[in-house]
Amino acid sequence: MRKKFYITTPIYYVNARPHIGHSYTNIAADAAARFFRLKGVDTFFLTGTDEHGQKVEKAAREAGREVQEFVDELAGKFKDLWMTLNVCPDDFIRTTESRHIRAVEHVLNYLYEKGDIYKDSYTGWYCVPCETFWTDGQVLMENGKRLCPDCRREVDELTEENYFFRLSKYQDWLIRYIKEHPDFVKPEGRYNEVLSFLEKERLNDLCISRPKSRFSWGIEIPFSPDHITYVWFDALINYISALGYPEDTEEFTKFWPADIHLIGKDILRQHAIYWPIMLHALDLEIPYQIFAHGWWLVDNKGSAEKMSKSRGNIVDPYVMVEDFGVDVYRYFLLREIPLGVDGVFSYEAVVKRYNGDLANDFGNLVYRVLSMAEKYLKDGVVQFTERPKNRLVESLFDLKEKVDLEFSSLNFYEGLACIWDVINLANKFIEEEQPWTMRKEGRFDDLKRFMYILLETLRIVSACVYPIMPTTAGKVWEQLGMGADISQANWEKIFVWGVIPEGTKIKKYPPLFPRRDEE
Ligand code: MSP
Secondary structure, three states, X not given: OXXXXXXXXXXXXXXXXOOHHHHHHHHHHHHHHHHHHHOOOEEEEEEXXXXXXXXXXXXXXXXXXXXXXXXXXXXXXXXXXHHHOOOOOOEEEEOOOHHHHHHXXXXXXXXXXXXOEEEEEEEEEEEOOOOEEEOOOOOEEEOOEEEOOOOOOEOEEEEEEEEEEOOHHHHHHHHHHHHHOOOOEXXXXXXXXXXXXHHHOXXXXXXXXXXXXXXXXXXXXXXXXXXXXXXXXXXXXXXXXXXXXXXXXHHHHHHOOOOEEEEEHHXXXXXXXXXXXXXXXXXXXXXOEEEEEOOEEEEEOOEEEEOOOOOOOOOOHHHHHHHHOHHHHHHXXXXXXXXXXXXXXXXXXXXXXXXXXXXXXXXXXXXHHHHHHHHHOHHHEOOOOOOOOOXXXXXXXXXXXXXXXXXXXXXXXXXXXXXXXXXXXXXXXXXXXXXXXXXHOOOHHHHHHHHHHHHHHHXXXXXXXXXXXXXXXXXXXXXXXXXXXXXXXOHHHHOOOOOOXXXXXXXXXXXXXXXXXXX
């Protein structure tokens, strides 16, 4: 068993408000962190904001704001969203914080002294309106003129002096490392993508500075006051600066290397190529795994496109939460598609999951069992029964291994499917056993046994959905008289028969997921 679990999300650019794509990564990371905490593993979950760079500076300027004030406000919006979504990180790192700046300066000095960072000059093409530097291969040629590939305006030739990090020196090491660690990148398709890229192309050294004459919103290079640090080089370091690096803090010693860097597939190369090479050059350990999830797309007249600010097709998480509630939103994102693939987000799909899985299956089971408990148990008071041999109870206990296997590898899609098999079996069990007949025929021992099986089923099943739907799980436990603080539960103890004590009084709440009419 793992002794500790350190999971991170990307740190998000603060050039715009968060959307459902960002919330997807953080909800998945939160579910994983909750699961490991439930298992009693010492867990650290990190998220944060990426606040430097030209994009952010430009967004602030366009908003007519001071950059620092602008990033403060946006970082607050990310924090607020995580609170609303019940996403509970152990730390929130901002790249404008002094603890982070100190770590970046240390890394730069260390690599410069080691000779892995060097100065060079190069010539490229600069688009003044976009403030972007393009290489020969990137610019467009039209009527003998070189154009910016973004805005199609003419670009100027520019020679710059910059600092470079020797990526190329470590390419063969990285190929070997990846081959020796088949779980380093997940899912498997992404692993193959990284490896074949590395085997096909020679890496160029990475330009890690920008001249201050172009823009200045960044961390100054300690050995060159005319330059600031390239935003990606700065940002990746957050995963260690948050733990206190370069100090040998207790957190750094305990949690580094990270267990999982959870990211979107758009930023795989930076995480699976730049980052391990940076760490190796720094003589630090390499994270166990980079997990790249897919994108949420939106339908645009029959074809699916990525949700992004520039396309103006953003779905606002607050609108979804207002309409469906936090747990439904969390459930939908993690149940609709496996974490590695793309999915199309639509209101109709959420309603379908809601009415099917939540109202008809889970919500219905909870409400039915508690209604029967009120009706069939004297004063709604639980009567204990020894663990019986029966298919529902066996499948309930099989969940322990199945859910552990799936949730530990971030496969929420499959893990939830296994839980729903048991929920459906329990609904079927009620039909088959016909408690109303037991009562009519005066088979009170059977009725007592039947009720206890179902109450224990609710207890175990809701504990299993806790990482994904924490509030809902807590509400079920409350109704079972188990106390609301399900977060303090322990995975091993959940899978013990007979935890609901004899004499517990059941409290029935209104249905958790009342059916919605639209479909
Ligand atoms: N700041 C960098 C990351 C630095 S990490 C050291 C960055 N930020 S970002 O704001 O653009 O966020 C990118 C991340 O947001 C993606 O990797 C992904 O986790 C999430 N998503 C953004 N749009 C998304 C979708 N449409 N669908 C799913 N997730 C996506 O890149």
